[in-house]
Structures are given as C-alpha cells and as structure tokens.
Amino acid sequence: MKFKKGFTIIELLIVMAVIAILVGIAIPSFRAMQTEAWRTKAEGDVRVIKIALESLYKNTGSFPTVGTGWQTDLTGASPRVLESVLEDPFNPGNSYKYTLAGSYYVVYSVGANGDDTTTVAISDTGVVTTPEGSVIYETNGY
Numbered sequence: 001m002k003f004k005k006g007f008t009i010i011e012l013l014i015v016m017a018v019i020a021i022l023v024g025i026a027i028p029s030f031r032a033m034q035t036e037a038w039r040t041k042a043e044g045d046v047r048v049i050k051i052a053l054e055s056l057y058k059n060t061g062s063f064p065t066v067g068t069g070w071q072t073d074l075t076g077a078s079p080r081v082l083e084s085v086l087e088d089p090f091n092p093g094n095s096y097k098y099t100l101a102g103s104y105y106v107v108y109s110v111g112a113n114g115d116d117t118t119t120v121a122i123s124d125t126g127v128v129t130t131p132e133g134s135v136i137y138e139t140n141g142y
Contacts, residue, residue: 038089042109042136045086049107050138052081066100090114108137
C-alpha cells in the first residue's frame with residue numbers, strides 16, 4: 001500500500017483551534033494597548049493646548065471665545081504654538097472641547113467612554129466639575 005504525505009482533518013482542526021485561541025487572547029490585549037496610546041496622546045494634546053491658551057492670553061489679554069473656531073484662533077496666533085487643529089483620539093473627527101468661565105478655562109477630551117455629549121464645567125471661581133468616567137482635562141482653575 002502506498003501512503004500519501006499530508007495532514008489529516010483532525011490535525012488541521014487542532015491547528016485552527018490553537019490559532020483561534022491565540023487570536024482570542026491577543027485581540028483584548030491589543031485594544032487595551034490602543035486605548036492606553038490614545039489616552040497618552042490626549043494627555044499630551046490637552047497639555048499643548050493649555051500652553052497655547054496661556055501663550056495667547058499672555059499676548060492678547062484674552063482667551064478665545066467658546067465655539068467651533070476656538071482652536072483656529074490658536075493656530076493663527078502669534079507666536080504660533082499649534083500648527084493645526086488637534087483631534088480627540090476618543091472622538092474621531094472632532095476636536096477637543098473647551099469651556100470658558102470668566103478668566104478660567106478647561107480644555108478636555110471625552111475620554112475612553114467616547115461620549116460626545118460629555119461636558120466638563122468650570123465656575124467663575126475656577127472650580128472644575130467633571131462627570132464620572134475617564135475625562136482627560138487641563139485647566140487654569142482648581
């Protein structure tokens with residue numbers, strides 16, 4: 001009798017099962033690393049925006065008004081700290097959020113929950129109120 005060389009169906013099924021298990025372990029680890037990278041990027045971005053806001057205030061005596069074009073005010077300021085409008089990695093297609101109350105501001109990312117309706121409030125005395133969750137923010141308040 002002549003035997004053919006090759007794999008049996010059982011051997012192929014075992015290899016596929018092992019690969020499926022490894023992929024099942026790797027995907028959650030990858031998502032955790034991706035979320036951590038986005039968090040680090042957001043922390044750095046809000047710090048840079050804070051520096052840009054402080055620079056603008058030092059040169060003009062005022063912060064940009066709240067609205068859709070506040071980051072554009074920062075990219076056109078002199079000296080220029082921001083080259084372009086920064087996007088929130090947790091909210092793709094949207095910039096970071098900004099709130100102003102008197103001489104206090106807060107700039108923030110919606111965080112890992114990615115909820116675009118998330119708001120961070122700041123009072124005229126500089127007290128920041130954040131919702132439950134993973135909001136990332138910088139402020140000149142408390």
